[in-house]
Amino acid sequence: MTPPAPPADEYGPFGPPLFDDPTARAVSRVAVIDIGSNSIRMVVFDGAARSPAYFFNEKVMAGLGAGFSETGRLNPEGKARAMAAMRRFAKLVDGMGASPVIAVATAAMREAEDGAEFRDEVERETGISITIIDGEEEARLSAQGVLLGWPGAEGLVCDIGGSSMELAVIGSGRIGHRVTSPLGPLRLEGLGGNKKTLVAHIRETVDTLKDEVGEKAPRMFLVGGSWRAIARIDMSRRDYPLHVLHEYRMTPKDVRETLKYIQKRSVDELRALTGIGESRMTLVPLASLVLKEVVKGLKPAEIAVSSYGIREGILYEQMPQPLRDRDPLIEACRFIEQKDARQPGFGRALYHFILPLFRDRPGGRLRIVRAACLLHDVNWRAHPDYRHEACFDSATRANLGGLTHEERLFLGLSLLHRYKGSRSGTRFDQMEGVLSDKELRNAEVLGRAMRFGAMFSAREPLSHGEMRWFPKRRHLELRLAQEARDLFGEVAQSRFKALVSALDATSEVKMLRGTLSGG
Structure with missing residues (x-):
């Protein structure tokens, strides 16, 4: 059998990963200090540059602007707390090796009559250069x-x-x-x-x-x-x-x-x-x-x-335009897969293997399917009895951008079904009303599709077979290469049947002569 030709760009609309590119890694550990009227916060960003990972995040409620309307000056107690915080931050960024270190001050310091003087004092004490920005x-x-x-x-x-x-x-x-x-x-x-x-x-x-x-x-x-x-x-x-x-x-x-x-x-x-x-x-x-x-x-x-x-706007400022143009969700999921999955890169192959089931979905939903495939195996170290919960929590509680709450729950539920057939008795019970019945079914189908596709993780799944979905007839056809016969064992057959059941479909398995060369 000759499989369909792979897409011209095997990564689809998302492009190849960028997080290992030098231009992306250059912004992978950036320290940003935001000196506001009420709080001072330092964040050190690390990891997937397009979707920020918070390597360090600390806030001090200094209150520099308290009483400004009456005095026109920075609050004395706030100045003392701010200076102590900045000394600490200077020590921390030195130890973390963060570079660059970007510090900006906003309304309190730009409007107070002693704002510039205090900025200079902090710079002398800490060596951190502060830019006072206008509104x-x-x-x-x-x-x-x-x-x-x-x-x-x-x-x-x-x-x-x-x-x-x-x-x-x-x-x-x-x-x-x-x-x-x-x-x-x-x-x-x-x-x-x-x-x-x-x-x-x-x-x-x-x-x-x-x-x-x-x-x-x-x-x-x-x-x-x-x-x-x-x-x-x-x-x-x-x-x-x-x-x-x-x-x-x-x-x-x-x-x-x-x-x-x-x-x-x-x-x-x-x-x-x-x-x-x-x-x-x-x-x-x-x-x-x-x-x-x-x-x-x-x-x-x-x-x-x-x-x-x-x-985060300051981090965005450091990014080259090709990185800004990327999907923050997909880039973050790629980075997580590279860092935590047993087989980094398999998520892309899994996506193409199950894609026939979702071709009629709008592009916005396909990116969630892609994200799920990238994350499907990143919690493998969790205890088997709780792996489904770890998957659900990793999606619903992770610091991921580019997701609505409905999409976040859909992603979490599909990953839950990657490891568990039933959602009954899980934490999802408390959130069920957020998704429609149709979306609940779609998330289950996606989870069961990933669960079945993972049975072919020994190699690229498209080299073993392909699925063909006929939505009008609600019929799923699995076409397997001869060499995949042994891989399609008892457990794989059970998972395929579970997928067919979730689709409420009929099915047929065809064993083909020869070896597939897709991927």
Whole structure:
């Protein structure tokens, strides 16, 4: 038998892996320090450069901008805490061998009369050079962080810090108009006055912003700790089952309901519900007033939370364009397979082997099939009794970009079915309502297809046989090369029958003369 000719590009639409390319490895261990008005955080990125892996991540709630509205200067206690944090970070990056080390300071340091002086003092003490960026540059970097996770993002990025809030228009992989405003909760805290006066000030500022960036964006991407805290409260209020903030979606109505919920509860009650730290939670009531007016004034159709922001935007800045153009999900899964799988590279072969079952799926779903094949074997070290749970958790809890929550659960469920026939009694039971019945069936088919295809891991599966799927007749044909007869043993036959059952199909196995040469 002569198999169909392999695609011109055997990697399909994703291209060959780039993470071993020198241009990609050059950005594989980058230290970024973000000196904000409320917090100072250092992140060291490592691994799959297109989809950041957090080798190190530490935050100190220094509060540099506390009291700025009254004094015009950095908070003295905040300066002491910031200096201590920077000394520690300098020691750490030296020990980790991170390079480059990029430090940026935002609203508090750029606006305080002693900001430049403190920057120079930190540089003398630590040797770390700090760039004080303006509001538009802050907006640009935050927008780049969103593009790192969503290359096709369209809409408006809204980044809130302690002393400022930035907006940036994004679309077609580019960043458009950018604007900054003094709507950070630390800044508002120092204005005084009653709630009515404060709301009027926020509303007036938002009206000005609307003139700059427009309204009715298809999606607003929320960046910043205060927004994430509000999203966490929304999750708690709705009893949402998947506790992953990145790509969490809310409607304007959801936001309105949650902001009412926040205003009716004390900081201590909200902390008890979510586990958010006190210094962050004390800013949430003020931040919720801002979000209410932003959503009301700018009228986005949908609100999404981005865990990627200015720090990831700085990483994105270091990437060559070919790397930026890659799919963050696929690149991350390739890196994980290379690092953890028993047979790195088999995931690509498995994908082509099971592809006939999924050819009618849209391209967006095919990338999830590809991701599943890359990850199908990376948890092989887990105890056999819990391997299915390890697979599910690795997908639903992993730091992966380029995934909606529905796609994340679909990926996790398909990997669960790679090792276990039934999902009953698993952690997925708590999340079942997120996926439709059709998607539940599709995830099971994908899992069972990978489980069967893995039986041919001794060599490239397409050299042993191929599957042909006839969807109108619901018929699955397995065509095996003569040399694969012994591989298609009792266990393989059982797994093939399970796949046929999941497809609700009829089947036929044909043994062919000769050896296949596909792959």
